Amino acid sequence: MGSCCPLLLNNREPFQAALLSRSEVSQKSRLESIHKNYNFIKVLGYGQFGTVREATRLFQNGLERKFAIKSISKDKVCKKFNLLKRELELLSIIDHPNIVKLHEIYEDEKYLHLVLDLCKGGDLYDYILNKGKLTEKEVMMIMKKIFSAINHLHTVSICHRDLKPDNFMLVTKDSDSEVKLIDFGMSVKFGDEQMHTIVGTPYYLAPEVYMGNYGKECDNWSLGVVMYFLLSGKQPFSGSNINELLANILKCNFTFDDRNWNDVSEDAKDLIRKLLVVDPKDRISISNSLRHKWFNQHATTAPVNLEIFNSLKTFKAHGKLWNEMMKVFIRNLSEDEIKDLDVAFKAIDTEHTGFITADNIEKAMLRNGYPVVADEIHKLINLIDYLGNGKLNYTQFLIVTADRKSIFDEESLWSAFKYFDISNQGKVHVSDLEFVLEKAGCCITTLDFEEILNEFQLKAGDFMSFDQFKDIIVCFSPENSADFNHLAPPRTVRRLSHKRLSIRRLSNANAQQTS
Numbered sequence: 001m002g003s004c005c006p007l008l009l010n011n012r013e014p015f016q017a018a019l020l021s022r023s024e025v026s027q028k029s030r031l032e033s034i035h036k037n038y039n040f041i042k043v044l045g046y047g048q049f050g051t052v053r054e055a056t057r058l059f060q061n062g063l064e065r066k067f068a069i070k071s072i073s074k075d076k077v078c079k080k081f082n083l084l085k086r087e088l089e090l091l092s093i094i095d096h097p098n099i100v101k102l103h104e105i106y107e108d109e110k111y112l113h114l115v116l117d118l119c120k121g122g123d124l125y126d127y128i129l130n131k132g133k134l135t136e137k138e139v140m141m142i143m144k145k146i147f148s149a150i151n152h153l154h155t156v157s158i159c160h161r162d163l164k165p166d167n168f169m170l171v172t173k174d175s176d177s178e179v180k181l182i183d184f185g186m187s188v189k190f191g192d193e194q195m196h197t198i199v200g201t202p203y204y205l206a207p208e209v210y211m212g213n214y215g216k217e218c219d220n221w222s223l224g225v226v227m228y229f230l231l232s233g234k235q236p237f238s239g240s241n242i243n244e245l246l247a248n249i250l251k252c253n254f255t256f257d258d259r260n261w262n263d264v265s266e267d268a269k270d271l272i273r274k275l276l277v278v279d280p281k282d283r284i285s286i287s288n289s290l291r292h293k294w295f296n297q298h299a300t301t302a303p304v305n306l307e308i309f310n311s312l313k314t315f316k317a318h319g320k321l322w323n324e325m326m327k328v329f330i331r332n333l334s335e336d337e338i339k340d341l342d343v344a345f346k347a348i349d350t351e352h353t354g355f356i357t358a359d360n361i362e363k364a365m366l367r368n369g370y371p372v373v374a375d376e377i378h379k380l381i382n383l384i385d386y387l388g389n390g391k392l393n394y395t396q397f398l399i400v401t402a403d404r405k406s407i408f409d410e411e412s413l414w415s416a417f418k419y420f421d422i423s424n425q426g427k428v429h430v431s432d433l434e435f436v437l438e439k440a441g442c443c444i445t446t447l448d449f450e451e452i453l454n455e456f457q458l459k460a461g462d463f464m465s466f467d468q469f470k471d472i473i474v475c476f477s478p479e480n481s482a483d484f485n486h487l488a489p490p491r492t493v494r495r496l497s498h499k500r501l502s503i504r505r506l507s508n509a510n511a512q513q514t515s
């Protein structure tokens, strides 16, 4: 390894630990072969630091799920260490159905492997080139997803800075495929101050980026260029060299004269005109773009399955460990398994922020004829709100509404248990539990973890058996027992208070292990 990574060489620390700069991680992180859990299938593409491949993860219950794995060469990334660090930090914050999800990070001697959602349909640029022309309705549906993704980024104060069709991938080859944003290499967290670095791809750059003084509105301009390209197959600004291109961008020199625009509606052109405005202060915002009549003329809010409201209403508070373990379950669900929940999330999130508030739920219940008691909804949000901001994010919504009867069948539980049992001993070592949660990007601090260990009377070096694992997941709340009657064999312990139950079971098991 080159000498440009002194942290790695001097401290002999795992790369990920240094990369994520979490002081506690250095003791917990370890090198682990990704090939133990994933079979690499084929190359999907090449990036500047490494290769992206399709891979399969085989679960204990025989099910498999495909992912994209971006393997980043540690040697290559050395000089761009800070860029990668920033990309990973941002990816771990972002949580939106139209943004690729980072599931796990593995590290071996030579590579850092990022396990991501797989997008099998290729990128938008190739999609347009292959299809020739899309209908306006198709473009509208794609752009709505793209605007929703960027609205979420801006809501959590992230500016992408490199929006272009190549950075949007289609999950499948179907015409109604989900679209996901990839590549956060240029993205930054923004505050009140302006940004100055000139980054991005020339055709899509806003005039103020070339001037070296800009804010998040540069993304809005880029989306105007993307929308123009999707509707016509042409760039709004071109030039025989970079100076000519720049001059055309600075003058906002574009037209709808080409015959490709003959059939395009005035509403679509109006939105493009409002996005491609030189002064960022006068440019339409992303949230107002989503309210533009082009989107709203055909807008119908999908009906929400009333079962989903029932799940929301009957949800009971659980501990942090349960919540973090549930994230692992949720991440293992396939696109098909979460499709309906995905539709429901978008139907409830009418402002497209990627967050759901009590007000959103109340309105969705009213729209769908579900009996509403406003007080109950506020109480519910407080119960579920692990982020403490009065809102549910996408993952939290999936945790609350996923069909626990199917997630929690014995086989799925066993499969999840084996996911945590990385030493393959048929029992989960406490340090493995912590390691797996860390690897999956769960936000459990050392302090949280100590609290969890205390709650379950566990200490470093202890093991958790499958029964104990099930108790944490399934029997966390005695009120839930009715939901899980299908699990065999029925156990009377479910009627005990969860805390007493767990403490007794764990203490017994650990006493047996030490004896």
Ligand SMILES: Nc1ncnc2c1ncn2[C@@H]1O[C@H](COP(=O)(O)OP(=O)(O)OP(=O)(O)O)[C@@H](O)[C@H]1O
Pocket: 044, 045, 046, 047, 048, 049, 050, 052, 068, 100, 116, 117, 118, 119, 120, 123, 169, 182, 183, 184, 185
């Ligand atoms: N989640 C994914 N699913 C399928 N293919 C993907 C996925 N992510 C990336 N790819 C493929 O791999 C290629 C490189 O990925 P990506 O753009 O993330 O790498 P990068 O290092 O950031 O590249 P760049 O050089 O553009 O900065 C993409 O162009 C795409 O073809």
